[in-house]
Amino acid sequence: MKNNNFLLKEIKDKMNKILYYYKNKMSQIRIGKANTEMLDDMTVEYYKKKVPLYHLSSIEVINSKTILIKPWEKNNLSIIEKSIIKSNIGIIPINNGKFIKLVIPSLTEERRKEIIKRNNLKLEKAKISLRNLRKDYKKKIMKEFSEKDLMEKYKKDVHEATKEYIYKIEKIFEKKNQEILPT
Incomplete structure (x- = not known):
């Protein structure tokens, strides 16, 4: 010094x-409003490696209660969905075959x-x-x-x-x- x-x-x-x-x-921290930052630390098992979710998809807030996750490759939908369920963020993902929707419940x-x-x-x-x-x-x-x-x-x-x-x-x-x- x-x-x-x-x-x-x-x-x-x-x-x-x-x-x-x-x-x-x-x-x-999930506060009852949609916020993409709550997914920043989320990883997905991709070819036996942990990869950040945002490397495999786009993530956007579509309204105050909904986050939309659009995988770059359609075949990654199921592994992303499983990762969200395993993460215990308290949100059930809705997979429609094209994208995953997360509806944030009220606290x-x-x-x-x-x-x-x-x-x-x-x-x-x-x-x-x-x-x-x-x-x-x-x-x-x-x-x-x-x-x-x-x-x-x-x-x-x-x-x-x-x-x-x-x-x-x-x-x-x-x-x-x-x-x-x-x-």
Whole structure:
């Protein structure tokens, strides 16, 4: 570590990765509205390899409750359908022989509360990741710098960056929960 700018850039790059991962996971949560991001991690067994669903088909939202999956090759319909069923996303695929339609069911109050509970766990995991990163960087600072004033300044900068990113993930969390439990 040569200076504070390098240190802050390095930790913020790592914090951005945590933020991006958290944002991605939150966007995949099914909230009763059609959203193609909920299928981003879905894979299909294709010639004995796991292949992302979007490599084998186009995926589009046709209205607020329906997603349409059009395979590039018609013979992939059944393997895509099986993968959706195995994925446990809670949606029964409708295969009409040309495409697969996913109709997103409305959320029950119980399901909404369950999703919020899981969101709380994801929020806590993201905060823990950020705090662990802060802890690691404070150790690095103590090893690299001998001047007490400089050491304290860098620790403070790392602490402020951590607070900033915790605030960002809390905002994502609040926004998602408002979508799930509209007031």
